[in-house]
Amino acid sequence: MAIPQHTIDQILDRTDIVDLIGQRVKLKKTGRTYSGCCPFHQEKSPSFHVYRDKQYYHCFGCQANGNAIRFLMDIDSRNFVDVMKDLSSQTGIELPKDNHDNKRLAYKRESAKPVVATPKVETKAQENAPVQADTNNFETDPFEAFQYQEFDPSQFDLAENAEPSFSQEGNLYDLLENVAQFYERQLPNSKSAQKYFKHRGLSQETLQFWRLGYAPEDWQHLEKAFPQDIEGLKLLGLIRSSDSGRDFDLLRDRVIFPIRDAKGRVVGFGGRALNDEIKPKYINSPDSEVFHKNQLLYGLYEGRKQRAQDWLMVEGYMDVIALQQYGIHGAVATLGTASNTEHLNILFKQNSRITIAFDGDAAGQKAAKRTLEIALPLLNDGRELKFFVLPKEHDPDSLIRREGIETFKKLWDQAPLLSDFVFALLSQQFDVTSPEGKSQVMAELNQLTELLPKQGSYRYLLRQFFREKLGFNKKWQAQVSLDASLSFNIRTKDEDFAVAILMNHPFLYIHFENLRAVIPQEELLAQVLNTFDKVFDELPDDQELATYYMLGACSRFHQELSDIMQRTNIQALTQAPEMADKLASEYALALQEKYLKQKLKAPLSLIESRNLRQQLNELTKKIGLRLLHS
Structure with a gap:
């Protein structure tokens, strides 16, 4: 069973990982996490942590980690599909049907009309053409000889011994593909359609790449081309019924744009009128079992x-x-x-x-x-x-x-980036040279930032960006030596710069949170991170007040913190919020890689070794992607 990623994401969004794991593990609220004894290895002191906001668990002992799906797969030794079926029933989100269940894609094909012999009067184009009974796989339009004319049965003789075929099921995807091919073949027959594409500057290669076509102006051209597939065409909305009960084709005398899904299958059509006086100018086929706009x-x-x-x-x-x-x-x-x-x-x-x-x-x-x-x-x-x-x-x-x-x-x-665009937008509405105007801008911004995810640093960074743009000056400045180096010198550890960033920009703790799982507890940074974990949810919204709050919470490390702040002069390096965020992310990734490699040198078990290697591989990919986009 192929389950789309968006369905998996929806199921995970609706699954509370704390409630799910809490049914198997006795959890206790500890700071920002829920902790308990790990179910994947024997231990007496709880080292298993569950993060509700990230929908993620991590064991500090054996390094087991993952989301709700991974937990159920590992705890019960079950496969992915079985777990997804259970979570689907719990969350009420339906999984796609098995591949063999194609009932929703099927329709009843009508019995074929008697096969007709070669017409008595043939066009030159038809002289050497084979008779084709199945109109779903034709190379040329089988109705080309008499299209747009009344059908006259007297022109044809019934083939001898012809037998009508029995009704069978058709597939909507196959039908859509056949209709797309039909429209493509009609394009050379319409000078107006060709003229339109030529006027738009499209090359022949482009027409072929996008499979562009033309829908004839005949009101029943699809019925004539696909007489066995009327039911399927109606299910797709390509044939409609008028109030009087007469069937007609949705797309007529329009250039056609086949619409393909992520797998490249034709799922619908867009049609543009060739005459700008016709309204609507564009028509799309309606939603169906296979087409969701x-x-x-x-x-x-x-x-x-x-x-x-x-x-x-x-x-x-x-x-x-x-x-x-x-x-x-x-x-x-x-x-x-x-x-x-x-x-x-x-x-x-x-x-x-x-x-x-x-x-x-x-x-x-x-x-x-x-x-x-x-x-x-x-x-x-x-x-x-x-x-x-x-x-x-x-x-x-x-x-x-x-x-x-x-x-x-x-x-x-x-x-412009979203931040610049929003600032320009609000600056047009309010006078940003006056205190009142600045206050209105910040009020509007606060409403917008409430829409941002609560997890992450973007909400904080956007507010800081606006404060900088509006010229808000900070009253508090860190007491650092004027001779402090403005560059990262070799004598200062990465851990010290991480501590300095956290003290000056407490909301960037979100970058360093995962580091707690691998850093040795004797490190000052580990103790600072543990403090953050306990009080992070209580931080004041204002950055300045949040810094004071954390300095108070970490008062037992006052001497070490004071020394680090002076040596790094991190405030001068991170005046721009974007730079602070960038540095925090880089140091967090580098430190995770460093301590993962250290732990891999002496794993406590084969299970821990496997989990550590998996984390390191994922981290390496993440660092590589970051370097690629930097």
């Missing part, structure tokens, strides 16, 4: 096929296609709907850095504000969102054609 992005499959690295969400099909033709392979578009959290999460799974393009008019600004609100809850640490506001009267296609690809790429590179 809110969960798909046009161009995602094609971008992944071309191994796109940078992803840009644009407005329409033609923008995606034009950008691909110019060598930008990571453009995607929603399918006639506004962007939603599902769309953004799909893109964030491709890359932690994504960009959304908006028109420069009032409607574009309104769309940008809406996207901002739905994006904020998704911005976990490490994710980056940029807002590419296009010049007025331009879409990506027209901008490239007028300014060139290099200018387009430059504007994309210069697109």
Whole structure:
């Protein structure tokens, strides 16, 4: 059974790991975690910790770790699918059916009409063409000779000994593929459709890559091409019924854009009218068993096929296609709907850095504000969102054609990050030169940051960024030597810089939390981290007050902390919130790697050795990706 990642994520989101593990292990609240004796090895002192906010567990003894799924697999020696079935029933989230269960994809095919012999009067194109009884696999349109004309049975003789076939089941995916091929074959027959694509500057290679086609203007062209598949076409919404009961095709006299899912299967169609006077200009096939507009992005499959690295969400099909033709392979578009959290999460799974393009008019600004609100809850640490506001009267296609690809790429590179975009947006609304205006900006910001994830440092960093932008001056300055080095010197340990960062920026503890699992307890940093774990939830929201709070909580280390603050002069190095966050992340990763390697030299058991190696491999990949994007 193939279970999509988004389904796994939904199940984990709805599973409380503390409640789940608490059914097997006696847990006690200790600071920010729940602790108990590890169920995976014998111990007397509790070293097994469960983190509710991260939905994660870790044993400081044998190094067992993972999420709810891993816990159930290891504790019961069960396979992944069995565990997922249990969690599915507990959370109420349905798993996809087994591959052999295709009932929802099936429809009843009608009995084939008697096979017809070769027409008495043939066109030149048909003289050497074989008779084809199965219209689902034709090479040329079998109705080309009489399309758009009344069917006259007297022109044909029934083939001798012809027997009607029995009804059978069809598959919606197969039908969609056949319809896509049908529309592709109609494109050469329409001069207006070819003229439209030529006017948009599309090459023959581009037409073939995107499988673009044309839907004839005949109101029943699909019924004629697929007489056995009427039920399936109705299930897909490609054939509709009027109030009078007459069937008609949804897409007529339109250029066709096949829509493919993440596996490359055709799941629906978009159609654009060739006459701008016809409304609506664009029509998409409706949602069906295989087509869910809110969960798909046009161009995602094609971008992944071309191994796109940078992803840009644009407005329409033609923008995606034009950008691909110019060598930008990571453009995607929603399918006639506004962007939603599902769309953004799909893109964030491709890359932690994504960009959304908006028109420069009032409607574009309104769309940008809406996207901002739905994006904020998704911005976990490490994710980056940029807002590419296009010049007025331009879409990506027209901008490239007028300014060139290099200018387009430059504007994309210069697109503001979410932090800059929000500041510019609020600065336009309020007078940031006055105390009142600054207060209003901060009030608006506080409302927005409430939408951000509570875990992570971005909420804190965004507030600090605004304070810097608005010129807020800190009253408190650390007492450090003016002669202190501004560079990381060899004599100062990485652990000391980590301590200094934590004291000056307490909310960055989130980066160092995992380090507690591997660092020796005799280290000063380990004792500081243990203190943070106990009081972190009680920290004041203001950074300055939080620093004082932690200095008080760590008063027994006053002499050591004072010495470290003077030697590192970390405040001068981390004036910008972004730099503080970057350094915290780098030191946390480096220290985890250091202590994991140390523990691997003398593991207490084979189980601990295996768990440590697994953690080190994952950490190495994470460090490699960070270096790649730095």
